[in-house]
Amino acid sequence: MDRLRAPYVKRNTTTFYYVLSAIIGTVAVSYGAVPFYKMICQQTGWGGQPIKSPSHGNVGADPASRLSPVTSSRRLRITFNGSVSDVLPWKFTPQQREVRVLPGETALAFYTATNKSSEDIIGVATYSVTPGQVAPYFSKIQCFCFEEQRLNAGETVDMPVFFFIDPDFVNDPNMAKIDTVTLSYTFFKARYDKNGNLTPMPASMG
Template identity: 60%
Template sequence: MQRAIVHRFASARTAARPSQLYPPLQRLPCLAARPSTLSRLAQRRFASTETNTAQSTLKRPAVTSESYQRAREARYKERNRSLLLYSAATILVVTAGSYLAVPLYRVFCSATGYGGTPQTDSSRFGPDRLIPRTDLDKRIRVTFNADASDSLPWSFEPQQKDVKVLPGETALAFYTATNHSDEDIIGIATYNVTPTNIAPYFAKVECFCFEEQRLLAGEEVDLPVFFFIDRDFVDDPLMKDVREVTLSYTFFRARRDSYGNLVPAEGPLAVANSVPAS
């Protein structure tokens, strides 16, 4: 009878479901799911993965060699365009600077006396600046020099060899220019003073330099220069040994640049070489 009871208990235990023997397993849906349900879930997940892969493939099309080449050429064209614009701007700035260099340099030298250029600032011509300094024991000798370019058929010379002045004392000198050709010619004169360190104190009230001088065929004209040496010359210790000054003029055939300004036809190098050494 005991064997019959044991056999019946074993049969009942074998026929019982796992969820009935172990109630906590009812809370785990993965274990409670049937095989058919698991199969459907796996198929659905696989189908979703294939769909995402297809959509990703559509969003990122394959890059062909032709499209890559077009993109590369577009980048090169943009880079070359930027380089071209930069080069054009640089050339424009350099060209404008070369045309404006001479007028700007001329203004700078006239205002500062740099490079032996006498000052022409009218603010220095007040009555208090034109009173001679009598405390200087010796007058300053100003000599005059004149030259004409080989391409200009003119004769050009000073009417006086030199004058002696005191600082603050005005002086008037004259040059004579003669056109020996059979045609009208426009000339332009450059000037310089030596020694160059006296240039800030050498002021010209009236001058024919850097102005159009038109001489008819065979014409002769007198050209005045009205100047003085500033009173502060005496107070400068660097000027204590300066007792002689040379004012030089050189005439060139004139031409007009692209801006309509009169400039020497020989160019800046010839103008620089015309300046006498200090």
């Protein structure tokens, strides 16, 4: 019976996090309820506070205060890529092709990973943002990158990315002609170095 219930429990859990993320983003952005946003993030264990780049100034400011959509700005097209190294027998793809957001507006995206092998495997993801000059303005509130992800044999999981483009994006003249930003993740088979630190395994290694 437990085995039959497992897929439904997993699906309900994914739906719960999706709905909760959407509620958090809507409330925080639409009403500017920064204390409410911080409280929910702390209680759900999501890390809660986006990391603000030092180049944005106001070093002592509360990072959550950055969540204020710049309604006078054009919407940015955020696209998603996903790939895996040659030695990792996983399938890893974004669930959506793109989302459109205003600077300062939160957005939620999902990737799906499937372990196609007959063994449990630990993977670790790296990410990049293009064009590269946008990277300091791309702030992730919740993300699976640089953390080990263990997938059982044949297991499929959904991995959320909760992010926003810092409002200071609109004040940078170098961003004036940028309308599309691509977030790319690559999963590698994880290994541990001699100091016990988790590192990606290059494709040339088995």
